[in-house]
Structures are given as C-alpha cells and as structure tokens.
Amino acid sequence: MESHKDCEINAPHSMGTTIIGVTYNGGVVLGADSRTSTGVYVANRASDKITQLTDNVYLCRSGSAADSQTVSDYVRYFLHQHTIQLGQPATVKVAANLVRLLSYSNKNMLQTGMIIGGWDKYEGGKIFGVPLGGTLLELPFTIGVANSISSLVPTFFASLCGSVTCNEKLVNSLQVHLLAVIICSGSTYLYGFFDQAWKEGMTQEEAEQLVVKAVSLAIARDGASGGVVRTVTINSEGVTRKYYPEDKLPRWHEELEPQNSLLDMLSSSSPEPMVS
C-alpha cells in the first residue's frame, strides 16, 4: 500500500551478504549464506555465492550480483588462458591479483567485494580479500569484505519517497553518500566473534565448524543474510562442497526451535481467553 515500496522493485540485485574465508592446517574453507535481495525482497533464497575460478581456486562474491558475476567470469577466462600457457594449475596469488586488477581499474563503476581462496602446491592454502576499491590483502582469515549498500538505503527510500514519486537522481546521489559511510553487512556481526574464536593451525573439522557457526550467527542478526549455509573446502586432495539447511544449524539467543504449526502446540480445544 505504501508507494515508497515501488522504488525498491527496481533496486539493484544485491547480495548484502555474509562471506568468510579461513585458512587451516592444510587448506582453506570458504563459507557464505544464500540470500540475494532486491531492496527488501529476497530475490533468491538459495543462491550460490561461492564460485569456481579454476579447479583449485574459488571465489566468494558479495555486493552487486551483476558486478561480482561479471568480474568472476572475466577472471575465470583469463585464468583459463593463463593455465594453458603456464602448463600447470594457476596459483591462488595469480587469481587474486587478476581480481584485484579488475576491481582496481574499474573502481568507480564496480560495487563488489570478493574473497579468493584456494590451494596450490607452492604456498598451500591461501586466502585473499579484495574489498571495494581493489585493495589486495593476504590474510589468514577474512570476513565479508564488502557489502550491499542496501542496508540503510531502503530506510532512506522510505523516508524520502513517502507519498511522493521517487526522484531517481536524488536516490542515486544518496546511494553514493551512503556507500562511503557504511561498511560491511553480515560481517560486522562477526568481527568480535572471530577476534575471540579464530586460532592458528586448526584442523579441517574445526575450521569448517567455525565457518558454519559464524555464518549462522550472522544470518541470525543480519537482515541481508539468510537461507542456507554453503561451505567449500579446498586442500591438496581436492574440493568438497557442503550444504547446511536451517535444521542443521544451531539455535542462538532468542531463537526458538521450529514447529510445524501453532495448532500442534495447542490443546484440542481453543485456548482460554486472556484479557490483559
């Protein structure tokens, strides 16, 4: 009924997201949620944000869905040619640098932050973060390096548009202003958690559990993250994909165990009226 909602239907498809990359003793674990939103609407509740670049290097995508998909397609293409020329699998460092090259040279136009993770025979498991702007960071672990600008934007749209038609230019100028102010979406909830929980030299089990727990915690608090948890583990033996739907995830504070229906919980007759 509120006319301000009309402005969001044409909002860019954005993965306000939780993405994580973690190194462990022998490889890396990449994790992500599965929600892609268009404004307030969840356009895809089971998206796959962990994309393959080569057999041994994968990429977590966040921010604009279109931008991150395009960047990853170009990088996959370049890596393919590079692999042929080199005669052996590409290293994670080369993949990360290609992502950085595209992100940096197009920094005015792209709105995507990515995490590159993989395993090669020279350096073992490696995680690289490429946030907005095209910085390249090699890190033992990293969480959602960028985000959707849509975290606060719908609120702005709502307040500005109100009962008046949406002014495109005004809205766009606002977006740019907000981008400078807002940092990560799902990941902000995890900085404290990782400061406490991350340890050097974890086993594969520990690393996977950590990633699943972290994404699940972020989903609990970030409206822009949700759905299922996907993980990809990469080591010398190869790549393993795992999928954790809601029932496999733990319950956190103020969350309840899901039921089929209220009717199951009630006794056979209607409940006594309660006047408070």
Add this chain to the structure above:
Amino acid sequence: MEFSSETRQNSLLSSERGIQRTQYPYVTGSSVVALKYKDGILMAADMGGSYGSTLRYKSLERIKPVGKHSLIGASGEISDFQEIMHYLDDQVLNDNMWDDGNSLGPKEIHSYLTRVMYNRRNKFDPLWNTLVLGGVKKGQKFLGVVTMIGVNFEENHVATGFGNHMAQPILRSEWHENLTFEEGVTLLEKCMRVLLYRDRSAVNKFQIAKITEEGVTISQPYALKTFWGFKAFENPTAGADGSW
C-alpha cells in the same frame, strides 16, 4: 546511523524557508497479517524489531489488546507504536472512568486512530506506523487498517508492508467466510512462512492473536519450520558455464 543535514535540505518538499519534512524510522517492525474468521479476528505478526538491516530485537510484542473488545497490531517505527499505545491507554482509562456500562469498541478505536494519524500527517510529522485494528463487539466483527498518512479502511483480510505483496494474494485466493480457528491459523501460518522466505526483515518468531466475543488470547512466541529440501537448492550452479 547518522544522517547529514544535507539530505534534509535536498528533500523534495522543502520550500526556500526549509520546512522540515517528517522523520526517518529507526527501529521498525515488519508485516502484520490479519483475517476475519467464524468467531472473530485472527492476527499474526513476527516479533522482530529491525534497526536498518540489523535484526536488532527479536522479542518485540507488536500485537496488543485495547480495552475489552479490540486488538491492535502495528508495523513501522516501534517508538511511535508505544506512543500510540499510551494514547489508547488514556482513552480506555477515560472510558472506564465514566463507569456507564458502555465500552469503546473496535469501530471507535479505529476512528480515533484515523484522526490521530491524519492530524499528525497534516503537520508533516507522522507517526510512522501502519496499524491493524481488529475486534468483536456485540457479535459484530471488525477488521480495519490505518496507515501513517491517515488512509483507513475495513476489510475481511488485511496485511501491512511487505505482507501486501506476499500475503494478500494468498488470502485473496484462500480466504472465505466462516473459516474455523484451525483453518484461520493454518492460513495465517502459510502467509507468515512466505514472508519468512521472502522478506528481509522477517524474523522466525511469531505470535498469533485471536479476539472473540469472549476476549483476547495472544499465543506464546513460537517459530515455524521452513523447507529447504529442494534438490535444486543443494548445488544450483553445478554444470553451469558461468557464475550463476
């Protein structure tokens, strides 16, 4: 969440004198869905209070009884809802003090709320809520909505916010006169589940409230099971040539 003053001056409605336009919502509740059934009204809402895109509060009660005959559900800014509850409590107190055997029914509360919301809108200082008012008095069922700009109407089934897009189509298709309690609850749960899948600000913790001639019951908070078992969800990009 800081908002610079530049954005205020950019407002489309400010004149040269710089009339301030309204405010921005901070802590917001998402949809409320309600329908008429055989014995009265059923209303459902989740218990989430979002702070922008953060799901900040997860145990907010967004459905409250009003007097003996009504239920109010609110979406939008929670502080404004609390203010409205304060006004309504004053009205109910006043009503009781008359001690004349009469009591405020849902129609009267709805009318009062319409006036409040519309007058605030006229001052460019709205209460940022969409309210659902339901009740039963002397066998007459009532279900109505008042929006933040003072639009008000009555209907057999209503929803606020995103519920208008996701829940109303389901209600239009499956609502009929004289639903039983069980049918009503099942229908509302179907709506809430869809909102849980598709609304970013939805939280998996609900209360369903019912009001009949006998009185008000608001259920204990509970969560709904969601389905993620589609084969296509497990590995959507397997065999895909690109990134999607």
